[in-house]
Amino acid sequence: MRTIDLLNGRLKLRHLVLVAAIADHGSVVRAAEHLHLAQPAATRSLREVERILGVELFTRGPRGMAPTVFGEAFSAHARSVLAELRRAGERIEGLADARVGTVTVGTLLAGSNVLLPRAIAALKRDRPGVRVVIREATFDVQVPRLLEGEIDLILGRLNPIEDLPGLRQITLYGEPVRLVARRGHPAETASTLADLLAHPWVLPLEQTSLRRELEQVFHAAGLPLPADVVECTSILTVRTLLRDTDMIAALPELVARTDENLAPLPVPLEHVRRQVGVTLPAQRPLTPSAHLMLDHLRRAAAEIIPPPAATAPAPATPA
Structure with missing residues (x-):
């Protein structure tokens, strides 16, 4: 089987944008409207990328365009590439001007009502130009968003990640x-x-x-x-x-x-994990704005539940 060369210049960024839009909207018509393109131009671009890949990405059905197995795989990679490009732009913007930028936080239940609002308020006091985006969902929904670069970090009760390579976690505090x-x-x-x-x-x-x-x-x-x-x-x-x-x-x-x-209620819950923290991509560096959010989350967590005080050394006994 031949290896498809996607770096020979034939595949364009507009192809990735279009494939992702069709997958998201379920039809070429709605994707073209979303991208402010004429439908014939969108259809022509879809045919171009399918010729480059040598496979059919979408099939027409009674409810619109459904991705084939090739379409599902390629649209996932397209979203990941586009997310990385957005992050690259945000990172350059943040490096050029530390007062602006965007941080996107995926939230779970724990930490969302006290910790996160305090961290956001402190961040906005320091850097009012930083844009903060919050997306609430369950952990299984947030992980693909994190790995694809749609969000910068996940905040909430720490879930097991042994079977999820590419992730790391930071504990912020323990909460019953x-x-x-x-x-x-x-x-x-x-x-x-x-x-x-x-x-x-x-x-x-x-x-x-x-x-x-x-x-x-x-x-x-x-x-x-x-x-x-x-x-x-x-x-x-x-x-x-x-x-x-x-x-x-x-x-x-x-x-x-x-x-x-x-x-x-006076009925305790035994053996329930109580660690609240952030889940991060293991390899992808955080943007400057995401670093700021993480710093403020750490400070807010320390204020909510201060770490145990260090035990002072006992005074030396006179000889």
Whole structure:
């Protein structure tokens, strides 16, 4: 099989932009509108890149253009290349003028309500010209964005990355996860996890580490998961459900502590990981703006939960 030479000058940047746009919008027409191109020009460019690659990237269907296996692979690489070019521009801009730039943070539940707002406020006080973009999603959704360069870092509870090469993590602080409900909830007098099964619950999505850990907690107690369940990771929705109903949820302590309408339940969660931090690409250097955000996250974390004080050395005993 021949090796396709994509560095001979035939493949253009506009080809990458178009393929990514068609994959995102599902049709040549909508991609052309998004890119402010005439449809015939967009169709001609798609044919050009397919001739260069020697494969069909999209097939027409009743619901628009669907990527082939080649289209899925090439559009993923196209997005990655375009993201790196955007990052290169942001890095050059940041190096030329440290007062401007862009940092994109992917957030999970933990750290998003106290730590991140404090870090953003401090960053904007120092560098008001820096643009901050926040994208909320689950860890499994954030990782591809991080690896493809769409986001600079992921903030939240640290998930296992042993099977995810190309990532590294920095721990910022430890935070308990508590079972919480509205104040005055009947479960405020509960003493065991079994006492809580009769109530409705809000659980994290199945693909989250907190959901897996909660399942292990119930399994270790010899209990099934609650039967009446809503699955949700939106903190606004979870808070409203907790305040307005008899639902129970497991939340990071800082999330629960900042809502006077919520109260922790007297049932502890054992063996639930409590490390909050950032997940970063292992090889790709951070932009100046991302470095600034990381520095402010570290400072804000130290203010929220100060590190243990060092033990002072004992005074020397006189001879």
